[in-house]
Amino acid sequence: MSDDRDTDAGGDVFDGSFEAIRVGRDGNVATVTVDRPDDRNALNATVRSELKNALLRVEESGARVIVLTGSDECNAFVAGADVSELRDRDLFEQRAASARPRVYEVVDGLATPVVAAINGHALGGGLELAIACDIRIARRGSKLGQPEINLGIIPGGGGTQRLPRLVGEGQAMRLILSGELIDAAEASEIGLVEQACASEAFDDRVDELAGAIADKSPLALEFAKESVRAASRTGLDEGIDYEAQLFVQLFATQDKDEGIDAFFDDREPEWQGR
Secondary structure, eight states: OOOOOOOOOSSOTTSSOOSSEEEEEETTEEEEEEOOGGGTTOBOHHHHHHHHHHHHHHHHTTOSEEEEEEOGGGTEEEOOBOHHHHHHOOHHHHHHHTOSSOHHHHHHHOSSOEEEEEOSEEETHHHHHHHTSSEEEEETTOEEEOGGGGGTOOOOSSHHHHHHHHHOHHHHHHHHHHOOOEEHHHHHHTTSSSEEEOHHHHHHHHHHHHHHHHTSOHHHHHHHHHHHHHTTTSOHHHHHHHHHHHHHHGGGSHHHHHHHHHHHHTSOOOOOOO
C-alpha cells in the first residue's frame, strides 16, 4: 500500500508533472485541482501527498491566494477518502497514516489565503479539506457532510474539531452523529460555507473573490489571516494583544507606506511584499 510521503519534490510546481492533481496560475492567483474524476476526486495516498507537496511549493512561488477545487468532470469537490484504503488498514497502519502534519494541517497552516471552490460534493475527508481552508464558496446542487459514522468510524481529519468552530456544537453533532448530508443552500445558512452560488454564477464569483484578495498586499494578507485565526484559538484579551502586535509590525513595512501614498494619490498601489 502506498504512503503519504512527498512525491514530485523537484521541478516547477506549475509544470504539469503531478499524477492526481493539476496546478495552474493566473497572475497572483494559483489554482490547485484534485483530478481523479473516475474516482470522484477521492483522497487517496497519492492525492494527499501531491497536495501537500504542491501547496507548500505554490506558497513559495509567491502566489497571493490559492483556490482549491476538484475536477469538474465528476460533480465532486472531493467525495471523501478512498474507502478501499481504509478497508485494508489495521490499527498500526492507520496510526502511521494519521501522523501529522497531514494535508489538512498543511492547508490550515499556509500563510497564503486559501479559498475552497466547492464545485460538487464535499463529503468526509473532502469536507474536512474544505473546512481547513479560509473561505468556502459552494455551487448549488453540491452535497456536504461527514458520513463516516455510516462506516463505523468518525471523522479523522479534523472534522470533530473544525466543524463545531464553524457551525456550533449542535449542528456539528447533527451532521457527525447522523451522517446526514445537506445541500449548499443549507450549508450557507448554518455557516458551513460563506456563500452558495448558482452554477452559472459560481466560477465568476470564485474568480471575483480570489482576484479581490490577490490585489492586496501579501504582507497584510498574511498578518490579517494570522490575526483572524487567533480569534478561535486564544482568549479575547490575548487575541486583541496579538492583533495589536501584528498591526504595529506593519508600520515598519514599505507596503504600509505604499498603500497610504496610493490612497492620497488616488491610484492603485504597487505592493512590494516587504
